[in-house]
Amino acid sequence: MMPVAWPKEGVRRIPFAVYSRPEIFESEQTAIFRGPIWHFLGLEAQIPDVGMYVLAQVGETPVIVVREAEGKVNALVNRCSHKGTPLAYVPQGKVSRFLCIYHNWCFGLNGKMISAAFERGVAGKGGMAETFKKEEHGLQKLRVHICNGLIFGTLNDDTPPFEEYVGADLIANIKRVCGKPLRILGQYSQRLPSNWKLYIENVKDPYHASILHAFNGVMKQDRLTMEGGIVMGSRGWSHISYSKLSTDRGDAVYKGKELRSAEVTAYGHGLRDTSMTDIWDDFGDGISMTIQTIFPNFVLQQLRNCLAVRTIVPKGTHEAELRWIAFGYDDDDERKLKGRLKQANMMGPAGLIAMEDGMIGGLVQKGIAGDLDKAAVVEMGGHGIEPIPGSRVSEGSVRGFWTGYRALMGL
């Protein structure tokens, strides 16, 4: 029995208990992370050669993503079938097979067990029991789907095909952003002092972007007065929020004195430096910003020319890790490479736009302490998950996340 009763209003109320109760965290591991979801595991560009691997984490489950052959990527649970020891503990590397340090159990890049130390004993004595069959002790495998170089995996047999899970519009945006060979520019991570869901909710909420992030609003990087909208994925669980920089008409709205960003007058004449605002249209469609999520915890980001993927790894009720990988394209020239690196000042733990997102969830969780029977109010844009055409003044995509969450959690 769950310790949370969802308010009768539905997804326009979020019970505070879902962020902070340990029973909920435990339950998510089974219902969500080992449930029927596609979880981002890494980029093909991270493992171009046979034997190259990266570690990933699906909820609490440790995973190895390894290239077995050209065009063939495997995702294996990083756990020796003998005692449960992780087979790889360096975050990325290149191997010919996985050899457990504890008792030398050995597995191929496809997860099949190859051998164990002293399998036949020593000098005819000892050895594994006759009942032991190597073919029964391969590593647990995840089903893998690769979409334009993004590697996804699932631990559940009932997960629908990726295209059906995500929806055609979102697949189209992955193709748009990742449609040519990627060049990885670097990666880093942030420890978030909050529940993982407070971060993904924040990503799915275009309402806050120009308010909390005063840099955004004042610099006219992303304002709700630009032409833009929200596109919903299958069942409303995933989303894209987008905007067009060249269409802003919002000075009158943003000069309203109730918006904090309007009080920040320092930037009235723009940045002193122009290298961050020297942008180009990567996709020829005038869309300067897309933030796409795939339920439950993946983000594909295009902030002008600053491209990245983010994954939120739950660590506990009050802790999560946010992992970033920034990328450009193999065919970027020097100007584009430099431009992306400059624009990366907007993202990450020191991001001129992103830094507040690292702490806001922690503040919320401090605020809700003591009253976990109460609930958040999420009514911007109505009650439902239908997008409002041409508008981002909505929390519909946040309600979409909770629609998926409730369905899987049975709440």
Added chain:
Amino acid sequence: MPLSIMLCDNRAMLYDRVEAIEKANVFEPHYYRHILSDSRTVGDSPDGIRAETSFMCVRTMLDGRMTLFAAGVFHDEIVSENGACRFRSRTVVLDASQVDTLIAIPL
């Protein structure tokens, strides 16, 4: 990998970053205390010398919470101008690629 957490490669960008921290960005107020090693000169640069200094940085919040926030090394280029030593550039290399919550104030 060429990506950095923070990149300011000219004076205007430094101004913009400082102004953003002071006027636009929101974060829980905090202070840094750097503990530095001796500096070591590691060679000449076209106009001066290159030096390395290791550091540890303790972050203290207003309520007194203290965290060993970062450790790493400064790679500095120091030049002599009109009889004074000045930093031409400073590259901060962190020992870890994970950051606690956020980095507002440059290290």
